[in-house]
Amino acid sequence: FEREPIALIAYTFGWGAFTAIFAFFINTVLLVMIPAPFIVAPLVEEPLKIIGVYWLAAKSRLGEEFNDHLDGLIYGAAAGSGFAAAENFAYIARGVSSGTVLEMVLIRSVTPIMHAFCTGFVGRWLGLSKVRQGQIIGLDLIPGFVVAMLLHGLWNGLPYIIGIFVLLLFFPIAFWMYKFSKEASRDEALWGYATGLAPKE
Numbered sequence: 124f125e126r127e128p129i130a131l132i133a134y135t136f137g138w139g140a141f142t143a144i145f146a147f148f149i150n151t152v153l154l155v156m157i158p159a160p161f162i163v164a165p166l167v168e169e170p171l172k173i174i175g176v177y178w179l180a181a182k183s184r185l186g187e188e189f190n191d192h193l194d195g196l197i198y199g200a201a202a203g204s205g206f207a208a209a210e211n212f213a214y215i216a217r218g219v220s221s222g223t224v225l226e227m228v229l230i231r232s233v234t235p236i237m238h239a240f241c242t243g244f245v246g247r248w249l250g251l252s253k254v255r256q257g258q259i260i261g262l263d264l265i266p267g268f269v270v271a272m273l274l275h276g277l278w279n280g281l282p283y284i285i286g287i288f289v290l291l292l293f294f295p296i297a298f299w300m301y302k303f304s305k306e307a308s309r310d311e312a313l314w315g316y317a318t319g320l321a322p323k324e
């Protein structure tokens with residue numbers, strides 16, 4: 124009902140892609156000390172991905188575009204998708220050089236939804252905080268982070284811990300994203316956004 128500017132969605136997507144570079148180096152160093160991707164990756168990647176969304180939401184002028192949990196879900200999912208795009212580019216390039224490109228494409232084809240959901244969930248929580256409090260502070264990130272990091276860790280750890288593919292989580296995550304977006308759209312309709320009462324920006 125109140126469309127987000129393409130430029131800001133592109134910014135958050137670009138931010139996510141940019142942070143994948145930092146995550147690669149930080150993960151590489153930490154994995155030497157803690158050889159557990161299901162612990163290291165969530166702790167490094169989730170904070171990096173959401174920084175750009177938080178900056179957008181908390182900024183006095185740009186923050187006017189960030190109104191509620193649907194906006195948070197959109198911007199968070201854009202940042203997570205940007206991260207996944209850059210990360211997958213690196214993995215597939217590695218597959219090309221090692222002759223395993225088809226396997227890499229198949230394996231990496233399901234990861235974007237995890238990154239989009241985890242960062243989208245944190246963004247959604249920021250949006251809920253904006254609705255409830257009228258503003259956003261750093262502590263509002265914590266509840267979303269807890270869920271996103273646990274889910275990200277489970278996603279990364281599933282193949283190692285119980286030897287089954289992450290597709291077991293793919294469909295529930297896709298359903299949750301759909302459910303959250305429908306709930307947020309319903310709330311916007313109840314607030315009168317559908318009849319022209321959306322905030323003027």
